[in-house]
Amino acid sequence: MSLHLLLTDILLWSLMIGGMAWGVYMRKAKAGLEAWRDIFRSPVAMVSAVILLFYLAFALLDSVHFKVNDPHRSDSGSVISLLDMAMQHRRTFSERTYSAPFATQEYTRSVVVDKKGVTHQSFLPLKHVSPEGFWQKSMWGMGVGIALALLLIFLHRRWLRGGHERGEPLPWRSAYMTFAILTVLFSWLYVMSFSFHVLGTDKVGGDLFYASLKSIRTGMLIGTLTTLVTLPLALVLGVSAGYFRGWVDDLIQYLYTTLSSIPGVLLIAAGVLTMQVMMDQHPDWFATTVERADIRLLFLVVILGVTSWTGLCRMLRAETLRISQMDYVTAAKAFGVNSWQIMWRHIVPNLTHIILISIVLDFSGLVLAEAVLSYVGVGVDPTMYSWGNMINQARLEMARDPMVWWSLFSAFIFMFVLVLAANLFSDRVQHVLDPRNVS
Amino acid sequence: MRIVRAVNHYIVWCLFLSFAYGGLWNMPYEKGESATNTLFSTFSVAPKHLDPVRSYSANEWAIIGQIYEPPLQYNYVDRPYRLEPLTLMRMPEVTYLDENGTLCDENSTRVAYSRYHLQLRPDIRYQDHPAFVKHSDGTLYYGKLQPSLLSSISSVWDLPKRASREVRAEDYAYAIKRMAVRAYHSPVLDTMRPYIVGLDSFSKQISQIAQIKHQAHRPLDLRAYTIEGVKVTGKRSLEITIHGKYPQFLYWLAMNFFAPIPWEADLFYQQEGLRAKNISLDTSPVGSGPYYLALSDPNRKMILKRNRHFHTEYYPGMEKTELNRLPFIDRVVYTLEKESIPMWNKFLQGYYDASGISSEAFDQAVEIGSSGSMGLSDTMKRKGIRMIGSVEPSIFYMAFNMEDPVVGGYSESAKKLRQAISIVQDQEEYISIFMNERGVAAQGPIPPGIFGYVLGEAGTNRVVYDWVNGKRVRKSLAYAKRLLAEAGYPDGIDPQTKKRLKLYYDTTATGPDDRALMDWRRKQFAKLGIDLVIRATDYNRFQDKVRRGKVQIFSWGWNADYPDPENFLFLLYGGNAVVDTGGAGINSSNYKNPVFDRLFEEVKSMENTPQRAKKIVRMVHIAQEDAPWVWGVYPKSLVLVHHWFTQVLPHAMANNTLKYKCIDPKERVAKQQMWNQPVYLPLLIIGGAILLLGWWLYKLYEKRQRRTIRERR
Amino acid sequence: MFIYILRRILYAVPILIGVNLITFMLFFMVNSPDDMARVQLGAKQVTPQMIEAWKVERGYDKPLFYNAEASGVEKVTKTLFVQESSKLFRFDFGRSDANRDIKEDIKARMGPSLAIALPTFLIALVTNISLALLLVLFRGTVLDTTAMVIAVMIMSVSGLFYIIAGQVLFSKIWHWVPISGYAEGWEGIRFIILPVLIGVFSGLGSGVRWYRSIFLEQINQDYVRTARAKGLSEVRVLFSHVLKNGMLPILTGVVVIIPSLFMGSLIMESFFGIPGLGSYTIDAIHAQDFAIVKAMVFLGSVLYIVGLILTDISYTLFDPRVKL
């Protein structure tokens, strides 16, 4: 077993580290810190943030990959993540086909030939469930959850008391409640997942709880990494257009008008297909299916980024136009400060609120877009777990009678909670950071 | 507030008005349409080409099969499939000629040409069509459409005058001549070139002429040219000469490529103005079949109507009375249904008369009886739905590229590797999970219903199965592992890299629906400890890789063109290997076994005799041993039909079966009424809730208006 | 005004050239003319002769951007790019690779696309604005906050869920509307009710929030205070002052998309079996019908630019301060 970070792992982690570094820097800058405290002063924002962090934790957990070197293991040579290890029991042992949440037998009847040689249709029992002791296991699972939640909350309180609480108290109570509920719920599901398929299984008997957890990373990656592409493009182009004006402005405006005048789906579809061709021509780039899917995800992110920077760029340009009329920029010019320094020192810092708002706003949109793109056939790799892929399968399952509702349900719940949290949080961010809301 | 309420009222009334008169709310057709003698059917892909010279896909043939009439057809009732004359007086007579054109015996080695004599029936007439309207001098009445007239029409049926005429032998010759024109892109031209005498040179010559005419914007009238091997010997007689012996040629004569094309229609449709309106033979066929295309909107709907000039034909094996005269149905409405779910639901609601069963709907529809036979579920039976099933003359298989250094080759170890892999591909599970039992695990290249297919123990693939107690049992995993070890990969470990053997599987499976399938694939290989790397690409890239032999393992399938074993065995014939033929060949696994190839040459032009059967069995055995394919699945087709839809027989080869089928519209209307009564309650609840909310808001505003500032705090 | 429009149209030319450049590059990075020929000629037994004949007929035998064999200016003009895009600029869309007249096809498919998109757009606009005004009227109350939470929830659900749920509920269980399909004329109303409803509903959350924020911004303006000081009731303030001023930012966002309504909605059309333009393009991409793809991308861009121009023009209609 050796550490084997995928490209997206590295990017996600560096984004995390970058974010944290920025956070530390912000702690020093009092104005920024105050704004953040203001954001968290709303209980809704606090709850959303805890939920988002919970999702992020899973994404991060799923972003530390190891390569299995042991040739005696059945999955030797494959690349697995920490989450896979934790969910080993649900990753490797799968059923034959559909089963409902907490079911003990398959959902559909199959043809069996019994000992007498008579063929009949019957519900086969599931291979990897142990239904006995439901309540004890539940109690145990919840107990562990409660203990864990209390411990962490206690530690946090200690840390706060230790002088880290500044200014007006934040609504920690809501945060603790959310945290406790999530921890208990998850630990219960986790413990139960050893004995049941808590969210049922899909067409080939794959565990949906595992699939839903794996999908978190895909959703989070698309939501976050896309900004890595969008941001530099939009920032550099938007600020230069707004600051230099003249032909630079004309050129950049031309660029983004051209890009945005092409219908978005077509551009993305074309981009994704192009990248697929490139990948097909170089099959040697990827050792495993996981890596291949990973690169495809990365490309998707890049394409989404390249096609979606225009909106932000336009906003940044407009704001830069406004800021560069401000007296403090005039003052800097009167000091003979050169253009690059003015942009870096005066303009970019004053754009942060727009950037932040657009990042949090785009996040949920991107998570939702993934599903639609998968439907059109230009989404993530089909071997990759993602909500889009789950929904697409579920679409067909809804036509069954009786319905196979659980895979749609799992995808719906996991996605809905994330997007809702993101939307509520972005709402708050927008409310606090947007200067128009000051009045 | 008042406005909001008014809008609400308006919406509710609109709903009522738009529905109230139409009977059922969810009726997808016009009012009263389902009470007529009309068949409602679907198509899932918009047909691109309805021109018989070009069209080569099942969905297109399903439509033009009802419109065009080639000389022969398959008998609707008889099994195994049997050809019978359609527009001919009798089956074509074949004479054999030697190099000099003198008659000789069929079995003589001097046979250089075969000549088919076709004698047309006298009562075959084309449908009514504007192209047949003529001036007194014989020129087309609508031959030069004026722009004013053109701008007022959107289909040929907008032209007021129509006429019909008898089908003549020259029309059949005309069709073959059209086939020769390159610009018409006939898919069978290159297949037919080596057979039909003179077609090759004619094709080159006529294609050039066609190009010149096209550049000069002049119409191409093929009547002026003749092919050497296609001779019109009389008003209703025709001779087609082909090189050598080719008994399968009769099957070709049952295909639409050989259906008659009237020169009037060809010239009529070559007018620029019509082309610009998408009116051409590709969209508006002219045929002599039981139906004509009354509406051609390939993006939405196609409507067939009865051709009043259709010749006399009776249901096979029944009394020749007016009651049994074909066709039975007056009108057919095909609706585009891209998605399987709406289509299935509409079938259940009675709006489609027949439907396939998607895997999603399978549980709902089908039950497996105690004997292992499939039957309809009770809910379906209660609805009066019937199931019609048959094994199709097709095969889905997983092929190894025999040119590949790892899985290919004819050495013992390579063979064993392939055999081991073949054993662990649990096709029965595949059929159960992904095909809902709608298939049969294949034993060799020839599917049931085709000459050369063997049932039972004798037909069992001994490489993969054992015959135990009268049943096929897949060989054990242990046995497969042993084979693998013998092949040089103990436990799947590649001795060279000391790692697990890594094989590459190419697929076009890029959609999310395919994830499960790919997981299953990997699982099969993992049983042996082999790592399967899936390389999913789009269809282009996939095809291209196959053509260049740049694949290792891949899945493909084949549908029979005609019910002859040659049409399957040639998939393994070395002369057809893709890499050798620059991609034109059909043998995509590049299998080349000299014994097999020699036998194929022999079998190819034989009649269906016991000798032929014996040789075919030998060929199959050779292929089973070499295992160039994992013999996958012979798919079964299941069709569900409502009880008011009768005389439906499955027929995998025939396309013109619509004329035999029958509908009882009264029963259909009754059932549709029964099954589709709208549920009113939720509508009332929702409407009530909206009104209540509006009222509450109004009260709220009023209250606010009455409040003083002191109360506002 | 006239000069302004003329100028905008002239500016559109380089943009459209850029769009074409991107289309050509992307498409031919993925597809080769040989592949396209194979797709069009059918999968079974396609011979090289057939492919060659097809390529010559469709003009795909020419090089993409640079013709080394030609001489002088023709090195650039005798290429696929110049030949085909110059046709586009004349709005001569030609024939699709499947040999249908594209203009006719677009004309035929535009109707169904509009039948869905236009009612969705209009109903959504009216509902969103009236609901937003309602919420602004009751701003700060429980009603407002509840509605906002509901709006966020509506926003947080993927549109695919609405379609699936709508079809199951309204068509399968309650038998209110046909599951899918399309018909022309008044008969067709049955078919478009569900897609329009779903379209309106799925956009309700974000729409109402957006309009609400626009109106809230207006309601803090000085002129609203003036209006109240005149003695106008709150409802009148909203309808005669806030709505009028709010229309300006609404116009920026809304008018741009009006021409694009022609392009239809891909998802809606494929779920509900509506033969519109939305599915036309994606089908063409999958069928590698370049003639359609380039025509549709071009058309889409033209419509977008028309939208931009219309936005500016609508400003002159609604905002007396703007003169072109």
Next chain:
Amino acid sequence: MNHALVVEGLTLRTKKQTLVENVCFELKRGECVALVGGSGSGKSLTALAIMQLLPQGVYPVSGDIRLESRSLFDLSERQMQHIRGERIGMIFQEPMSALNPVVCVGEQVAEVLRIHKAIPKAEIKARVISLFDEVALPEPHERYGWYPHQLSGGQKQRVMIAMALACEPDVLIADEPTTALDVTVQAQVLALLEKIKRTRKLSILFITHDMAVVSQIADHVVVMQKGHVVEQEAVDVLFRDPTHPYTRQLLYDASGRMIKRSVHEQKAPTVLSVEALRVYFEKRGMLWGMKREVTKAVDGIDLTLCRGETLALVGESGSGKSTVAKALLALVPFQGEIYLGSTRISGMGERAFKPFRKRIQMIFQDPFASLDPRMRIGDILKEGMESLGVGPRDKEAQYAYLQELLRQVELPESYLERYAHEFSGGERQRIGIARALALKPEVIICDEPTSALDVSVRSQILALLKRIQEETGVAYLFITHDLALVPSIADEVAVMCRGKIVEQGRVKRVMYYPSHSYTRTLLAAVPKLPDFIYGKEDI
């Protein structure tokens, strides 16, 4: 009843604080009461409370407001809608934003009539036009269909007045109606209000911060400070004998006499001279090669500024005075000659000009826009030093230098680590001054440095500027629209009108013996406190 409006014990609160407490005053019929106070004194809130148009979250907790004998607080919202506009009219400070920009002005006035009076449609327009006539709007027929942006500031305010008077109300509330206007326009509007008051026997509640305006229009004065009424008195009594210290301070600041200027007799050396400065702005043509529109913002002016002196550049809005400042700093392209000392700096490239930048600096009008909100004060001050290489390089010395700067502008040294948004306008303006001073310039261009500030703060800043000039000998080019300010700050004055200088000379001459008619108009329009205020010695 003699009282048109009575405010009794009015107290306004938010959830957190009390904004206005126990305010009482009366408005007699046909009388004008001025409500005076600095920003944040609660005067506008009081006015809004009368109209019941308080911002959300502000409520009256006690007190009463009576219109004639009816208590307004007992009226429902619907009844209040009949009071507003019909019985009480109101006009606001910003005529631009107070009018609906997308509705033509005639319609906006007509709307009042339509909702309150049952007048036939045809008559309404006539009524509106006669109202326009009454408020002396030129060509009232045509103006009916005009939109606010087509009217000048004064005309817009006239429209507002017409709107407020449309239903012949008893009371007119005017919330700083002239603050945003140029002096000449202000004088006209005040005259109009005066006239209307007389002809209509109207009661006016006039809210302002400007004592001079009060003296012109009011009969009675209510002085407010921090939400309290500190003094109310008839206007002549109050001006003669202010009792409350705040009132005295207001009067003292308004008189503008606190800065005494030593008169420079001998000519100091010239530090800045400008010859034939022209700044033309070109609008891009509609199509390539078409005729371009040219705006002549500055059209050939000459200026000379001597060491240690102040040159006031006076003009109304749009006269091009700010453009002059930008041209001097080479921030806009210009033509003409500029000499700094003896060096010709016009025509230099940015690179060549950079060394001279430290010699000429600027202070801005808006203290909120002139400091980057994302930077610490220390960094703001350092920016120019580092860019132009002024001041010590090593950290400690630099720190000491910055501290010294803050001390110079009378700010605590601890401010270096803080952000601009934490400070009041006056403090920010001091930081702006320190930023300019940091470079030890020879010339500082002050672009209306006090017009955005409260009166009391204004005089402090002016005093500071004066002190610095005395200490360092820096020359100021002081740009202002406020002629009243000129005598107390400048040695020399130049009056600018439409891009040209119409009159230039020593302050005394220009102020007391203006030669140009424009200067005379300007001077006449400046509202004046009663003469006795100037006559008195220090209060």
